[in-house]
Amino acid sequence: MIIAITSFRLPEPITREQARSIFLSTAPTYRGVPGLLKKHYLLSEDGTTAGGVYLWNSKADAQALYTEAWRAFVRGKYRTDPIVTYFDSPVLVDNVAEQVFTDDLQHS
Known part of the structure; x- marks a missing residue:
């Protein structure tokens, strides 16, 4: 899993x-x-700063969204350029679902 954090x-x-x-x-x-x-x-x-935290299946999926068209949309909406930072997320704890997930498996 990949986490992308956008900020502007x-x-x-x-x-x-x-x-x-x-x-x-x-x-x-x-x-x-x-x-x-x-x-x-x-x-x-x-x-003064806005953005998003995105959880993705893969970096390729994330990069498919963060195109020049997406950047232009952000510039048009917020009048500023976005910054995108990627992080690998090998483990996710989901307290709502009461489960732990990894890149390849779900663990209870």
Whole structure:
């Protein structure tokens, strides 16, 4: 599994309510994206940085989303360029499902 963290400095701070509205407007875009397991939207406490934490099946799946078209979408929506950082995630603890997952197996 791969975790991608996207972040971008906003040209001016936004409130949590503004962020929620913006995030809800883009959330449908991420439904059904191949290889995307979860996405968490992020907003810094001071409202100056936004982004997301994405859990992917593979880096190839992630890279298929983070194209120049996606970057242009982010620039158009937030007036800033995104940064994407990748992390390998060999183990995931899911307390809701009460399970531990690895890249290749599910463990109880």
